Amino acid sequence: MRNALALLPLAALAACTVGPNYAGPASAGAAKPPANFVRVADATAPAAPTVALWWTGLGDATLDELERRALAANPNVQIAEARLKQARASLRLERANELPSGNAQATYLHAQLPGINLGQSSGGGGGGSTSLDFYNLGFDASWEIDLFGGQRRKIEAARASIGAAEANVADAQVSLTAEVAQNYVNLRDRQQRIVLAQEAAAQQRELLRLTEQRYGAGTASALDVERLRGLVEQSDAAILPLNAERDAYLNALATLAGEAPGALDTLLSPARAVPLPPAEVAVGDPAALLQRRPDIRAADRQLAAATAKIGAAEAAKFPRISFMGLIGIGGSKPGDIFDLDKISALAAPQLSWNFLDFGRNAARVGQAEGARDEAAAQYRGAVLNALKDAEDSLSRYAARRQTVANAARSLATAERSAKLMRQRFDAGTATMIDVLDAERQRTSAQQTLSQSTAAMTADYVAIQKALGLGWAAP
Known part of the structure; x- marks a missing residue:
């Protein structure tokens, strides 16, 4: 009973955890979005957003396949996942450090000692040497009591680091899916612009033929002939950079999907229209953005980890109590390792306190607080x-919708002008040159609409x- 009562103060100390507790970022309130955060009401819907797989809203099966491949094989995502694996292993390590550690060992010692007479002399005279054999099996264990919670703070920091690593994986996935979609949209845009540029070049060549x-x-x-010939050359030259950009986007998409450049050409080479976004974009509660x-989320978990590390540094200021135990059995003959009378045991509690460190640990605490x-x-x-980012992107999207509407009207x-010009040509009141010029303007309007x-x-x-x-969210 006395021993149990004597351990009560030690147990009370072991329940103490120094350092600040993390209660959320102090500056979060000042950075919350205002009530009118989403000002672009005509571009959004108040419905709750669909989390993950947002690209399926574009209704493009090829894009869906690209996103699937990229999420499965992209090196950047795999790097983030490997870092998450490291963070989880670090947490297991810190948890193990809280527990006792033990070592088993087997020892054989042979010594040749000169001038010592232990009754086993190998020589005939007193100045000979003595040989000594020693056999031992042993086990030792050590355990440091976490009196002031330093190890618990390390575990807390490791757990927060896992949360940050999980969020970093998600951030890599968000960035990857957005980059794949951006490159895919650019690819389809270049393919459409190449087709329209080829049509414009063909129309210019027909105009040149008729003018000649x-x-x-x-x-x-x-002069009319030379002017049109220059326009034809310009139209042909405009196709070349579009071809180069198309090839670059093909290579970029293959790389994002974790494959060699050119591996996806068969899948992506057929020209298709640019996928259109849904009529409404659900953004949900803007305050939920946090x-x-x-x-x-990663920044929040990194702040939690940095806060916990202050407690780990604070705990190093205080005394440390550790226990070491040793049990061994053995002697000078091999059979002694089975003789229970040859058991030796040692228990050694130790108190250490580095109170005279000339401010070293205070500096470590200052470093942790600065971090x-x-x-x-x-x-x-x-x-x-x-x-x-959210406000800018919503504002740009609303303005772009209006631009597309204007381009569609143009x-x-x-198209109406080209149709009327064709009717005039059929009636004999317009020339084919007039018709081709109207068609050229229609093609130019198509190019503008495609880009928009x-x-x-x-x-x-x-x-x-x-x-x-x-x-x-995890």
């Missing part, structure tokens, strides 16, 4: 940047990334 005929008949000047963005302050500032910066006007549509879809992708909709 008029020049031969004396109804057009050489919990939804994985980079914010905590840095993590807090990084968290606040992550929140503010996230709010800015195309409709150009691609930019709108790219802005939709940017919204998904800014709102962090490509991941599910």
Whole structure:
């Protein structure tokens, strides 16, 4: 009973954990979005957003396949997953460090000692040497009591680091899916622009042919012919950089999917239209952005880990109590390791306190506090940047929708003009040159609409990334 009572103060000390407890970032309140955070009401819907697989809203099976391949094989995601594995192993290590450690050992010692007479002399005279054999089996254990919670703080920091690593994996996935979608949209845009540029070049060549005929008949000047010939050359030259950009996007998509450049050419080479975003973009509660963005979640967990490390540094200021025990059996003959009378045991409690360190540990605490302050500032910066990204992307998307609407109206006007010009040509009141010029204007309007549509879809992708909709919270 006395022994139990004597251990009560020690147990009370063991329950003590020094250092600050993490209660959330102090600056989170100042960085929360205001009530009117989402100002672009006409571009969004108030419904709850669909978390993860947001790209399926574009309705493109090829893009879905690309995203699946990229998430499965992209090296950046695999790097983040490997770091998560390391973080989990670190937590297991810190938990194991809280427990006793033991070692088993078997020892054989042979010594040749000169001038010592132990009754086993190998020589005939007193100045000979003595041989000594020693056999031993032993077990030793040590355990340091976590009096002030330093090890518990290390475990807490390791657990928070796992949360940060999980969020970093999600952040890598969000960035990857957005990058794949952006490159896919750009690829489809370049493919469409190549087709339209080829049509424009063909129309320019037809105009040149007809003008050359008029020049031969004396109804057009050489200047008209040279001007159109220059336009044809410009149209042909405009196709070359588009081809190079298309090839670059093909290579980029293959690399993002974890494959060699050119591996996806068969899948992606057939030209297709740019996928269109849904009519409404659900953003949900903007305040939930703080919990939804994985980079914010990672910054929060990094701040929690830095806070816990202050307690680990604080605990090093105080005394440490450790226990060491040793049990061994053995003697000078091999059979002694089985003789229970030859057992030796040692127990050694130890108290150590580095109270005279000339400020070394205080400096370590200061370093930990500085790291905590840095993590807090990084968290606040992550929140503010996230709010800015979301607001900017929503604003750009709303403006781009209007641009697409204007481009669509311009195309409709150009199509009506081309139709009317064709009717005039059939009636004999317009020339084929007039018809081809109207068709050229229609093709130009198509190019503008295609570029605007691609930019709108790219802005939709940017919204998904800014709102962090490509991941599910752990």
